[in-house]
Amino acid sequence: MRQYLLIALIAAVVTFVVSVAVYKLALKRGWHPPIRERDVHTRPTPRLGGVAMYVGVLVAVLVASVNPYFQIVFDGSGEVPAVLVSATLIVVIGVADDLWDLDWMIKLAAQFVTAGVIAWFGVQVYSLPIGGLTVGSSWLSFTLTVFIIVLVMNAVNFIDGLDGLVAGVALIANSVFFVYGYMMVRELGQSSWFNLSLLISAVLVGVCVGIMPLNFRPAKMFIGDGGALLVGLLMATSAIAMTGQINPEALGAAGGDATLGRSQLIGAYIPVILPIAILILPLLDFSLAVLRRLRAGQSPFAADRKHLHHRLLDLGHSHLNAVLVFYAWTSVISIACLLAFLIRPSWWAGLFLVVGVIVCTLFTIWPILSRRLSRRRSRSVPSPTPTPTPEELP
Known part of the structure; x- marks a missing residue:
């Protein structure tokens, strides 16, 4: 856990430092587009936070690559380079669109x-942990993976319209997803605590923390399209790396007293439900x-x-x-899914969800x-009775 926290801290510090530098440079050069009719801000504001987030991701991943604990993530695999190449491409396109x-x-x-690059180099939905369901062919797996990544990127980008909205929602969602993934690794008794999914989640938590001081x-x-698309890309990749490659048979064989063994039905569905839950808003x-x-x-896309x-706002x-409404709904839904995985009996998670939904609805x-x-x-x-004027007095 300390190694993941270190990587998240590095991502946060680098993102914050670079965001300050980018902000000052953008003001000096006038790199802020005019206000559009659909915008809710009233003064020209730079949309280059995605550049700082990208640098934070890049530095954190490079540091992890020389950390012996993370060698299993990098050894003999093209997945990490593919993620970095895709992140570079999507940030370039996003920043170009912002400008x-x-x-x-x-x-x-x-x-x-960008989604195709990630899928081509092995981060794919190979199976779903529901009754041993597997994807029928390599091309179907590739197509499904690309579709999911593109869908999530656009969904995250569509909510990017208020200060700190995407960064805060991603911070909450990825923190919950990281805790879930960490507990999943422990429950399934895997040989290593380190994998691509948890690394991406930790890095995302860090860059979101780092950008918040200037973005809230x-x-x-x-953060602009560059930042929102980057967040969506990495969130989708992290979920696919965790969900799509879990051995379905391992869920039912977690052991008699293990959390997954105590609640095999819930344990089988949480890997599918949680990625959807943290992106429900x-x-x-996007759908609407x-x-x-x-x-x-x-x-x-108009x-x-x-x-x-x-x-x-209306x-x-x-x-x-x-x-805060978005933060509240994201927290309630994602934490309820996490509690269903962690707490026995599981109806406590249902109670938390019901109470949370009521509170969030009243807030909304x-x-x-x-x-x-x-x-x-x-x-x-x-x-109040009107005071008579002097002319009205007897």
Whole structure:
């Protein structure tokens, strides 16, 4: 665990230092695009936080490559170089879009290329830990992997509209996913505590912590498409590296008193549920946006101001509260899945989920409730009797 914390710390420090340097350079050179109609900020702000996040990822992975504990991740495998090459390509495209607003078809093509590089070099969905279900062919595995990575990249990018939103959601989600993956490795009795999935999760936690001082409300610098696409790429890769390569038979053979053995049904589904759960809001926003635009006869990637975070603002939430709503829902859903894996009996996780959903729902609709309470109070208070003027006195 200390080795992972060290890598996360390095990623955080490097990201923060580079983000300050990039911010100052962007202000000096005027590298901040004009405000768009759908934007919620009111002053030109650099969108180059993704550059700092990329440097943080690169340095952290390079440090891990010379750490003897992580040698098993790097030895005899092209997976890590493929991830770095894909990260480089997607950040270049994302930053170019932040500066010059590229056509959506160029961005989508680049996403498929980057996802294809990762899938080609071995990070694929080979099996699903549900009843020993395996993917039928290598081409089907490749296609499914590419589709998942592209879907997650766009889902994460679609919610990038408020200060600290993507970085905070990714920080929460990857922290939970790291704890789950770490416990999974222990429960399955694998020969090494170190693997690609946990390394990526730890690095992502670090870069999100490092970018938050400049990205949280009020943001001095946005992560931009470069940062959002990078986060989506690495989150999808981490989940696939963990979920798609778990031996399904190992879940049922974890042992009599082991957590997975005590609750084999829940243990079998958590590897599938958790990656979806931590991305439930981005995936929901992406699905609604695509359906909305297709029904209007538009491109599914046409920009608009109807995302979930925009709707929260229109509902009456402040900028900060809208971000906190996303944080709250992400925390409740992902932690509930983690508790289902860790706690016996598992109904405690269900209770936590129910209570959390109620609290989050009240928080989400609070502006509506507040307005109704204000109207009721105003109707219940009698109108003050007007003071008569001198002419009205007898």
